[in-house]
Amino acid sequence: MEKKYIVAFDQGTTSTRAIIFDKKGSIIAISQKELQQYYPKSGWVEHDASAIFNDQLEAFDNVMSETGIDASEIASIGITNQRETTVVWDKNTGEPIHKAIVWLDKRTTPICDQLKADGLETYVKENTGLVIDSYFSGTKLKWILDEVPGARKRAEAGELLFGTIDSWLIFKLTQGKNHVTDHSNASRTMIYNIKTLSWDEKMLQAMGIPSSMLPHVQESSSDFGSLDYKGIQIPIYGVAGDQQAALFGQGGHQPGMAKNTYGTGCFLLLNTGKEHLVSKNGLLTTLACSVENEKPNYALEGSIFIGGASIQWLRDQLNLIDHAAETEAICTSIPPLEDLYVVPAFAGLGAPYWDAKAKGSIHGITLDIGKKELTKATVEAMAYQTKDVIDAMLEDSGSSIVSLKVDGGASANNYLMQFQSDILNVEVDRPKMLEVTALGAAFLAGIKAGVWTLDSIEEVRERETLFSPTMNQEVRDKKYSGWQSAVERTKSN
Numbered sequence: 001m002e003k004k005y006i007v008a009f010d011q012g013t014t015s016t017r018a019i020i021f022d023k024k025g026s027i028i029a030i031s032q033k034e035l036q037q038y039y040p041k042s043g044w045v046e047h048d049a050s051a052i053f054n055d056q057l058e059a060f061d062n063v064m065s066e067t068g069i070d071a072s073e074i075a076s077i078g079i080t081n082q083r084e085t086t087v088v089w090d091k092n093t094g095e096p097i098h099k100a101i102v103w104l105d106k107r108t109t110p111i112c113d114q115l116k117a118d119g120l121e122t123y124v125k126e127n128t129g130l131v132i133d134s135y136f137s138g139t140k141l142k143w144i145l146d147e148v149p150g151a152r153k154r155a156e157a158g159e160l161l162f163g164t165i166d167s168w169l170i171f172k173l174t175q176g177k178n179h180v181t182d183h184s185n186a187s188r189t190m191i192y193n194i195k196t197l198s199w200d201e202k203m204l205q206a207m208g209i210p211s212s213m214l215p216h217v218q219e220s221s222s223d224f225g226s227l228d229y230k231g232i233q234i235p236i237y238g239v240a241g242d243q244q245a246a247l248f249g250q251g252g253h254q255p256g257m258a259k260n261t262y263g264t265g266c267f268l269l270l271n272t273g274k275e276h277l278v279s280k281n282g283l284l285t286t287l288a289c290s291v292e293n294e295k296p297n298y299a300l301e302g303s304i305f306i307g308g309a310s311i312q313w314l315r316d317q318l319n320l321i322d323h324a325a326e327t328e329a330i331c332t333s334i335p336p337l338e339d340l341y342v343v344p345a346f347a348g349l350g351a352p353y354w355d356a357k358a359k360g361s362i363h364g365i366t367l368d369i370g371k372k373e374l375t376k377a378t379v380e381a382m383a384y385q386t387k388d389v390i391d392a393m394l395e396d397s398g399s400s401i402v403s404l405k406v407d408g409g410a411s412a413n414n415y416l417m418q419f420q421s422d423i424l425n426v427e428v429d430r431p432k433m434l435e436v437t438a439l440g441a442a443f444l445a446g447i448k449a450g451v452w453t454l455d456s457i458e459e460v461r462e463r464e465t466l467f468s469p470t471m472n473q474e475v476r477d478k479k480y481s482g483w484q485s486a487v488e489r490t491k492s493n
């Protein structure tokens, strides 16, 4: 039968989804399973890797039976996944030897402190693009080898395999035939050298990780094996970590393209091209999605801890609003703010300030300031924080950005998007279809299958609104310098 569809497996922190796309990039069906979180101790977060695999198959079964699409009509599968989450399993039985340790899990902070004490910080930054932090997979893998009885011995005997969720799913989907991952996921492990594009011997030695455990790393759009679905082989042709998949799904495969996901926090990525840059502003360097016969592009990554979460704070702590969506009408109902700034440093100040002890603050309150003004200043803070990170990225890369592609829940706010464009003096481009992470995985899979090309995906991603800057430079400078001085006054010392 004609291969009309591409399927994305979107395995996130809180849910596991299967989505069928047609060749126009439209969604035909979605099925979603919620994922149980395990918190065995304070700061620990685990997932049941076997449940993730079963949920993924079930979600796929659901979309297939709901639509009546035949497996032979599916050109390929693309996988996008929560990044850094670590699984170790028995090579022969395919059974995990421990629950998956989730990216959020902080248990390996002491291991990170030891690596820092061993003087590895500069090496890690220059070779893996990362900072030493429990966030990344390497120390989680070391913890499993150290703490699960007999694990290191079995690993040294070649009996155990390591993978991030993509690797794990592929191993299971291919019935143990393939132990593979892609550049974007490998670059989040802290044991992969993003300069040489190979596993990093020095980091493996520092953590006692046998190289026999590691997956083969290949292009994000390439052949990862196939799923035998009711006797029909469906190839898996795309794999990428969620943030890089979102950049790709936004059409961000060219240098100078940037995306921001406005969710609970905000995640920014800027494609910086073939040159490996080491950030001077505390940003991460990571690998963007790669395609066959091309060297991968690098990307700078920065995150904002408190994005849409500040809107939840307005709603749940201050009771200023009932729903996040009300904020747009409130913002447009009052005149531009004069010198009022909310700095939502509720979890410290992130890039480029890096002040973990800072606490949130409000500056410029006068007698006429009420609920609406506070709401508006909180919305605007998302745009100012985004400018802080983008300016840091531009300083690191010495380049400029073409446009900012946006997605995530708060990108629905038209006032915020226009203000973002005004403050950045850059066009802000919001797509029709906001499922850009899944679409990115589908693009990767569809390119290898010959459904799309790097050029034709540009036409598949449809723009909904382009916000163009209208603010004059004097006003922009005044507002932003007001923000910067509010941040200065928010710092802990």
Ligand code: ADP
Pocket: 262, 263, 264, 265, 307, 308, 309, 310, 311, 312, 324, 325, 326, 327, 328, 408, 409, 410, 411, 412, 413
């Ligand atoms: P996540 O994937 O992190 O759960 P979402 O992408 O679903 O987040 O976005 C939800 C966040 O966006 C919430 O923090 C919410 O407060 C915020 N949000 C949703 N709609 C709006 C809106 N119209 N204006 C401002 N913020 C919004």
